[in-house]
Amino acid sequence: MTGSSGEDEGPAGPLVAALLGLGAFACERIEPRGDGGVSLQLRGGQGDWIEITASRAAAGRGHFGRCALSLRGQVSTARRAESALAVERIGRAIDACLGRAPAGCSIVRALAGPPREGAVVFGSEAVRAMLSPELGPGVRTTDGHWITAIEAEPNPRVMGDAPLRVSVQIGREGGGAPFAIVVEKRDERPAYARTAHLSMSHHGTGTGRTSGAHTLCALVAFLLGSRDNPDVAMTFPGALAEVGLGATLDVDVFEWIPFAAGVKPALRHEVPYARVEELVQWVERRGFVAAVAEENRRTPDAVVYVARTPEGVRALAEADAPIVQALPGSIPTPQLVRLQGRVGELLGYPACCVEAFTARVAREVHRRIGGGEAHEHFVAAEEAASRTSVFHGRLNDLLPQRAARLVSFFPCRYDCPAALGWADGVFAAIEAQAPRLARELGAALVGRMVIGVDGARGDAVRAGVETLALCFDPF
Known part of the structure; x- marks a missing residue:
């Protein structure tokens, strides 16, 4: 040791x-x-x-x-x-x-050691505390095994409320097949060990067959078991509690968390057709209502509408139907422009931002006010910037990770009071369920952003392409 x-x-x-x-x-x-x-x-x-x-x-x-x-x-x-x-x-x-x-x-x-006291929130920090300092960094078995990391399972299968599972990862000098001990809330499924509040199971087979890995498993089970005080209340957050900005998730959490929290009245979600049935069942199990567009000519994915009532879903699907059935590149008719505004209204977007969007739709979203053409996102950012005095990070929609944002619409300007109110509600909902994600997103949204006239962002912008650079600060 x-x-x-x-x-x-x-x-x-x-x-x-x-x-x-x-x-x-x-x-x-x-x-x-x-x-x-x-x-x-x-x-x-x-x-x-x-x-x-x-x-x-x-x-x-x-x-x-x-x-x-x-x-x-x-x-x-x-x-x-x-x-x-x-x-x-x-x-x-x-x-x-x-x-x-x-x-x-x-x-x-x-x-x-002395029994733990006070309420405990389950997570990677709690597991580290119960195993420390005996199984900390630098502790190795004679055959070269050691605990390489104790962290929430990477890229969990998250559909809004999956349970948090902590992975105690075991490595071996010279490499070897991956092996981990997964710690989670106690239940009656097969487990190699249980404590007052926790269950432990093995994942992987490679190093798990050697003496050092067996010993580490036994020590993890004993230390957790002897230090998990049955008289202490332990709370179990969902898997989103430790998800970071770079995680690969099943759903757009920036949409689903605020909707579940009541911040957003409805959702319009595009998913691969292979996942539609699973998503609809998940939505309905949670007491919400879902419907699928009969046809979508604009993208290869299915369009799923979600609301709290059948009337809400029906209104959204009916307003969006002519839009998703229109051929890509077709000239927007006054009816389609009006329906775009209606969809924005049903999704709860600020009226001023919806009005600015429909004005671009009416002249075609890729046409710039001063003449010429550009990517829709470039045109929207250019117009919003022209109206802005203070560039708030909460309204930043130009991150290279396009799904990472607090506003799921184009703000009419980057200091729009109505849009800032929307973003505040979304951030509060995310922070309550996914605090690490909220911290990382908040930091990422502040700073210099660059978008090319072709829609490329950040490092993907090609040399020689016209760009728009904006500095977002404060958050």
Whole structure:
């Protein structure tokens, strides 16, 4: 075991160091006993196994001072010396842990440390705290295993309210197949270990078959189990709680979170046809109403409408039907312009922003006021900028990640009071469910943005292309 030493190792530090250095033997299980002691099961090759029961003894009267051991098992002649050394190391380590604990403390409490108090919010930070500092960075098994990261599962399958799962990732020097311990809210599904509030399961098979990985799994299960105080309330946020700006998600969370929170009255969502049935079922299970456009000639995806009532969905679908059925590039008729405004109204967009948008639709969205043509997004940004005194990051719709924004419409100007009010409501809803995402988005929306006349953004803008550069500040 490398890294810190002494008191900085944590209450179970000596035992963790002993178990990580067992060599050919792996610790497959560590369990608390009703008398405050612990039992450990070691397994080696060739069918060798040892079960050690450690109990508290009066000072100086145990096999190792404060600790008494009882053994049973089966060990080959070739492994007897090695097994005896492993048992002695474990006994001395437990005795050392007892020596650093308050007088009369049980073995389990000596290893776990003082019980956690106060409410706990489940997440990667909570799991790190329960495993620290014994299984921190730099701690390795003799065969080269270590915990490489403790973080929310990357790119979770999120449809608004999936549960948060924390992945304890295990690596090995020299590489190897990925392996992880997934920690989540306790339930009755198969698990290799459970605590008062948590369940643990294995993901991956590569390094999980080696002795070091077995020992790390046993230590994770024991430390979490002994430090998960059943008397403490633990709350479980959704997977969105730790999602960052770069995550790949199933749905546009910048739309769905505010809608579910009541900030947005309805949604118009484009998804691949293969996902329509799944999405509609998910929407309906949550008490909302969904409908699918009969035809969409404008994009290869299906158009799904979502609202809180059948009337709301019907009104949105009826207003949008002639728009999605119009051929791309066709000249907008007065009826289509009026319906574009009606769709914006039903989606709850500010009237001034809808009016500015329909004015561009009426003359064709790619035509610039001063003459010439450009990408629709360039034209919208150019016009909004011409009316703006203060460029607020909350209304920034020019990030290279086009889905990352607080406003799902083109603001009439970047200091529009109505649009700022909309953005405030959206940000508050996202911050409540996805605080990390809100922090990262808030930081990303402030600063210099560049869009090319062809619609390219940021680093994708080609040299020599006309650009529009805007500096958004404050947020």
